[in-house]
Amino acid sequence: MSAAAVLGVAWLGGLVGLVVPPLARRFTDPPARPQPRRGEGGRVWLPVSAAVFGGLAVTRGDDPALPVFLLVAAVGLVLARVDLACLRLPDPLVRTAGLVALTGLTGAALLADESARLVGALAGATVAGVAHVLLALLPGSRLGFGDVKLAAVLGLPLGWLGRDALLVGLVLPHLLHGGLVVGLLVARRVRRDTLLPLGPALLAGAWLAALLG
Template sequence: MPTAALVGVALLGGLVGLVVPPLARRFATPPARPRPVRGAWVLLGPTVAAVVYGSLAVARGDDPALPVFLALAAVGLVLAAVDLACLRLPNPLVLAAGLLALAGLAGEAVLADDPDRLLGALAGSAVAGAAHVLLALLPGSRLGFGDVKLAAVLGLPLGCLGRDALLTGLILAHVLHGALVLGLLAARRVRRDTLLPLGPALLAGAWLGALVG
């Protein structure tokens, strides 16, 4: 991808980052009594979004499914902000992400005459969803059904990129979450019974999986 196009995609990401806080506030509703989605995110959001968009353009610039990944990243940023604010992954946002991924990848498979990528996406969704259902059923698990649904959605783009991307994305999500939990416990910022959002880690893992897949 030409340098000018990469810069344009990164700038687009920065603009997406600007609209994330008001959208997140719209979905961060009671009864969770969320903290306002502002402050650090208002300052860091455009930078984070620009990095996400720019890195995806670098890694997947030759992939015709890049617009699908960018659209999913936009919804994912809103989901991450909401989950950080009130430990919720709203169904409308997760459903929108799923429909975007499924429709976009199906259209790309038809245009490229490559049904294997769509089959890989569906298989990835099934594997990711089933794995997280099993994790949610483990004794003492704090995995919510919203996390299970988000994992199944993220399995679509990762699955279309292949097994390595899927495994990398799923494993890194839990490695990142586990490292964060251990760090917060060591710093005595949380207790063992403190609920922490998994959505941002799932999204970060999927992003990293897309970069290396």
């Protein structure tokens, strides 16, 4: 992908960042205030989403499924914002991401004659879903079934990219989350019983896995 095209995709990501906060407020419980607090507005999410889109364009620019990755990333940004605000991953947003991923990857597989990669995507969703169900059932686990469903959805694009990307996407989010928890505990910003959102780590880990895969 040319530098101009990458910049165009990153610019599109910036526009997505502007609408992330107002879209996320529709799904927060209790509803967020109409005026976002400092750090919650589009000025924060604009560079984040631009970097997310730009990174995918640079590393996955020749993949026929790039538009699917970008759409899933757009929904994922809204999910991350909601989870940070109220520790929820709303089913309508997770279902939307799953539907976009499944239909988009199916279409990309048909157009590019990549049926094997579609099988890999379905296998990735199954592996990611089962692995996180088992984690959620462990004694003392704080993993919610919203996290399980999101992990299964993210398994679709990761499985499309292959086994290595899927493995990184399964492990890296928990390393990121664990490191954050340890850091916050050391800094005495949270207690051992403080609930922290896992959704942003799942999404960040999947994004990094896509860049590395």
